[in-house]
Amino acid sequence: MTRATALQIYKHLPGKDCARCGEKTCMAYAMRLSRGEKTKECPLLAQKQRAIIKELLSPAVAIVKIGSKENAIKVGGEEVLYRHEYKYVNPPALFIEISDDMPIEEIDRRIEFVKNYETERLGKKQRLDGIAAECASGNKNRFTETIERISKKFNGPLILSAELPDNIEAGLSNVKDIKPMIYAASSDNWKEMLRIAEKYKTPLAIRSSNPLSLRKLAKDISSKGFTDLVLDPATSDRNDMPGIVDELTLIRKSAVDGIKESGYPLIGVTTSIYKKEKNQDNCSYEESLLAGLLVCRYASIIVMRTTEPWALLPVLTLRQSLYSDPSAAPSVEATLYSVGTPDKDSPLIVTTNFALTYYSVSNDLGGAGISAHILVVDTGGLAVTVALAAEKFTASAIKEALAKSKIEEKIRHKKMIIPGAACQLKTDLETATGWTVLTGPQDSSALQAYLKENWKT
Amino acid sequence: MGKKKSSYCNRISKVVLGATKADGGTRDRSHAIGGETAPAFHFFEGFTSHKPVISHDVFDIPIPLPGHVREHFPNVMDDPVKWAKYRVEKYGAEMITLHMVSTDPKVKDTPIKDACRTIEDVLQAVKVPIIIGGSGNPKKDPELLEKAAKVCAGEKILLSSVDANMDYKRVARAALEHGHSLLSLIPMNPDEMRRFNKNLMRLGLKKEQIVMDLFTGGIGYGIEYSVSAMERCRLAGLNGDEALALPIASATSNAWSAREAWMKNDAWGPRELRGPLWEAMTAQAALLSGGDLFMMLHPRAISSMNALIDSLFEKT
Numbered sequence: 001m002t003r004a005t006a007l008q009i010y011k012h013l014p015g016k017d018c019a020r021c022g023e024k025t026c027m028a029y030a031m032r033l034s035r036g037e038k039t040k041e042c043p044l045l046a047q048k049q050r051a052i053i054k055e056l057l058s059p060a061v062a063i064v065k066i067g068s069k070e071n072a073i074k075v076g077g078e079e080v081l082y083r084h085e086y087k088y089v090n091p092p093a094l095f096i097e098i099s100d101d102m103p104i105e106e107i108d109r110r111i112e113f114v115k116n117y118e119t120e121r122l123g124k125k126q127r128l129d130g131i132a133a134e135c136a137s138g139n140k141n142r143f144t145e146t147i148e149r150i151s152k153k154f155n156g157p158l159i160l161s162a163e164l165p166d167n168i169e170a171g172l173s174n175v176k177d178i179k180p181m182i183y184a185a186s187s188d189n190w191k192e193m194l195r196i197a198e199k200y201k202t203p204l205a206i207r208s209s210n211p212l213s214l215r216k217l218a219k220d221i222s223s224k225g226f227t228d229l230v231l232d233p234a235t236s237d238r239n240d241m242p243g244i245v246d247e248l249t250l251i252r253k254s255a256v257d258g259i260k261e262s263g264y265p266l267i268g269v270t271t272s273i274y275k276k277e278k279n280q281d282n283c284s285y286e287e288s289l290l291a292g293l294l295v296c297r298y299a300s301i302i303v304m305r306t307t308e309p310w311a312l313l314p315v316l317t318l319r320q321s322l323y324s325d326p327s328a329a330p331s332v333e334a335t336l337y338s339v340g341t342p343d344k345d346s347p348l349i350v351t352t353n354f355a356l357t358y359y360s361v362s363n364d365l366g367g368a369g370i371s372a373h374i375l376v377v378d379t380g381g382l383a384v385t386v387a388l389a390a391e392k393f394t395a396s397a398i399k400e401a402l403a404k405s406k407i408e409e410k411i412r413h414k415k416m417i418i419p420g421a422a423c424q425l426k427t428d429l430e431t432a433t434g435w436t437v438l439t440g441p442q443d444s445s446a447l448q449a450y451l452k453e454n455w456k457t
Numbered sequence: 458m459g460k461k462k463s464s465y466c467n468r469i470s471k472v473v474l475g476a477t478k479a480d481g482g483t484r485d486r487s488h489a490i491g492g493e494t495a496p497a498f499h500f501f502e503g504f505t506s507h508k509p510v511i512s513h514d515v516f517d518i519p520i521p522l523p524g525h526v527r528e529h530f531p532n533v534m535d536d537p538v539k540w541a542k543y544r545v546e547k548y549g550a551e552m553i554t555l556h557m558v559s560t561d562p563k564v565k566d567t568p569i570k571d572a573c574r575t576i577e578d579v580l581q582a583v584k585v586p587i588i589i590g591g592s593g594n595p596k597k598d599p600e601l602l603e604k605a606a607k608v609c610a611g612e613k614i615l616l617s618s619v620d621a622n623m624d625y626k627r628v629a630r631a632a633l634e635h636g637h638s639l640l641s642l643i644p645m646n647p648d649e650m651r652r653f654n655k656n657l658m659r660l661g662l663k664k665e666q667i668v669m670d671l672f673t674g675g676i677g678y679g680i681e682y683s684v685s686a687m688e689r690c691r692l693a694g695l696n697g698d699e700a701l702a703l704p705i706a707s708a709t710s711n712a713w714s715a716r717e718a719w720m721k722n723d724a725w726g727p728r729e730l731r732g733p734l735w736e737a738m739t740a741q742a743a744l745l746s747g748g749d750l751f752m753m754l755h756p757r758a759i760s761s762m763n764a765l766i767d768s769l770f771e772k773t
């Protein structure tokens with residue numbers, strides 16, 4: 001179901017306009033609810049209406065939590081097929097696989113990698129979300145030991161993956177308090193898997209390469225009242241790309257259309273490539289592309305094997321991009337910033353308040369150990385090139401920002417550096433401000449070399 | 458799959474690029490693109506489509522490219538004829554885009570006459586369908602594309618590109634006269650795209666003669682705007698908006714403007730792998746949003762995209 005409108009909710013309210021919910025009218029209350037805002041409860045609601053409204057307000061894709069309280073992640077909660085219709089809500093969680101047949105050193109390396117891997121974009125740390133422990137050995141003790149080893153060093157979200165329910169239950173013994181996800185129930189073993197998931201209150205993934213059996217499984221399990229489900233259309237052992245893409249899309253489409261058994265987060269596993277291909281770089285490359293496809297096609301959880309930064313970076317970047325809010329360009333406050341410890345002779349860098357622009361510039365300077373003042377001009381969150389085309393980054397806009405910044409109190413020169421792309425502003429800007437305007441390089445990554453050559457006070 | 462009846466009322470137009478002897482041209486083959494009956498790969502809603510095509514970039518003068526890209530084209534980049542041939546012979550290019558960047562007054566201001574000679578030479582040297590790209594200079598491109606249309610008369614080329622800030626009518630007239638198609642470029646703005654395509658159609662261009670470019674920002678450099686613009690246009694087209702029921706092109710090489718694709722950075726890993734992956738990932742996102750025609754740069758990115766397209770169009 002797509003988000004309920006205020007009107008749809010209003011129909012089920014008492015209509016007394018008594019204000020006991022804290023809103024003046026029932027309509028105002030309905031509007032708050034439809035926006036997903038927190039409210040007091042309407043005390044006059046009958047049991048039945050309360051249930052209807054709860055249903056109306058629950059997202060098309062259920063929210064599932066993996067992990068214990070402080071380290072838990074939320075997946076699902078999605079409402080739409082296309083991001084322009086609203087937005088994508090919870091970015092897909094990336095899990096890195098650790099298989100129990102890997103050498104101990106490799107297991108330890110992987111644990112450390114997941115803990116430490118980090119890259120920053122738009123001022124936000126991009127990280128991996130958890131570890132998927134895979135029982136490849138088929139051996140109960142080996143699997144349990146591996147999980148124990150992981151849990152001693154890592155307290156983030158886990159997925160326990162094994163075919164035999166017995167192995168899952170043994171593996172859970174060490175980590176039952178941190179609520180890992182169980183992967184995966186199939187048509188053959190689901191009763192046992194469900195028993196374990198209910199006993200330990202963990203989320204449960206169900207898996208089938210047959211679309212009809214996957215739906216039937218979801219229906220059978222949820223009809224028993226268990227709804228902490230994640231769906232796997234078995235991306236990992238199907239060779240038919242059209243079938244995989246079709247199935248992922250169909251499940252999300254029917255969730256959005258209100259079909260309950262489709263309304264659960266999707267999981268995709270990209271590790272099967274390693275069975276077909278020996279060259280590790282080729283595997284990482286292919287895996288990255290498949291993970292990217294899963295990000296585009298609604299997966300809420302992705303399990304990968306590669307630990308190559310070059311293969312993870314595009315997936316993390318694509319994820320952050322597609323899950324950004326389409327109604328607002330990420331921007332920073334338009335004001336005077338500094339990097340390093342600038343003094344009265346440090347350069348003054350002029351740029352725009354699009355987050356990607358500002359962070360590119362400040363990270364380039366910071367990374368090169370340069371101290372500088374950065375004057376950020378309000379361009380309504382547009383990049384330099386876009387703001388130039390939209391005439392938001394102009395001589396007068398820069399002049400205004402300059403005046404507001406009181407920069408003269410901080411520097412004793414009257415020189416500013418503008419982006420290379422904005423070279424056409426130089427003359428106007430010099431006339432308008434009386435300052436010396438230097439045109440910098442096209443890309444801020446070249447600022448270090450540029451300053452070395454050109455910055456003298 | 459695929460045999461299901463479409464859930465949409467309209468179909469995306471089919472545009473044919475390249476003319477064989479039978480059609481009055483000299484190409485070995487032609488490519489039909491478009492024709493979708495549902496959003497990209499919604500087989501359950503009756504998706505069918507012509508197979509998307511990748512056109513390989515060739516520039517008329519050497520442009521600054523990272524070394525790890527240049528090394529794939531040894532000794533051919535200073536000659537567009539050699540470069541185009543190399544693309545076809547070594548990498549099996551099914552289509553070539555010849556970007557006439559040197560015609561820009563700020564670059565080399567190559568006279569139109571000389572540019573046309575280059576175009577003619579490339580047309581002689583390779584027999585695949587071609588796209589002729591301008592330099593992006595709004596003053597010079599109309600004349601260049603007009604003359605290119607004439608030089609390539611009968612070959613059903615794609616003229617890349619026209620927008621509202623240039624004398625597009627001049628290019629449109631030339632396309633009509635010589636039987637070519639136009640690439641209409643409006644960055645990431647479906648409403649503007651609709652308006653502009655209506656203008657083109659009013660000039661007499663048929664919907665079988667227009668391809669749209671909503672601009673493809675690379676991953677991390679605006680891909681989300683591109684994806685949403687493409688999806689919105691495709692849905693509008695399938696739901697009956699004729700001015701948007703057109704195939705979509707993606708100038709995927711834009712992915713190289715993202716520094717993650719080219720910059721040396723040890724924490725990001727080797728750029729020889731990162732670069733083509735960045736371009737391939739960008740192309741993949743565009744394909745899944747409805748892309749029909751891809752203008753691409755790196756051979757490895759191209760071959761992984763071709764493999765993906767093949768696998769998605771396999772009979773299941």
Ligand code: B12
Nearest residue numbers: 329351357382383384385390418419440441444645674679
């Ligand atoms: C994403 C995008 C958009 C988004 C806006 C995103 C945003 N918040 O800005 C949207 C979809 C809204 C958009 C709209 C438009 N866009 Co637009 N867009 C882009 C795109 C793809 C990427 C821009 C980007 O994010 N760049 C990344 C940032 C970090 O770059 P940057 O700000 O320039 O910063 C870099 C440098 O300038 C430099 N730098 C920055 N500060 C400083 C400071 C100093 C001192 C120095 C030395 C260097 C420096 O280093 C930075 C890092 O490399 C570009 C194409 C491209 N690949 O560049 C087109 C592009 C900029 N857009 C273009 C156009 C035409 C438009 C529109 C006018 C289209 C239209 N008809 O509606 C509108 C105008 C906006 C409006 N009226 O609202 C054209 C501009 C053509 C031109 N030169 O005039 C471009 C180039 C695409 C194209 N080839 O046609 N766009």
Ligand code: SF4
Nearest residue numbers: 017018019021026042
């Ligand atoms: S408390 Fe209930 S009945 Fe009263 S105004 Fe609020 S919603 Fe309406």
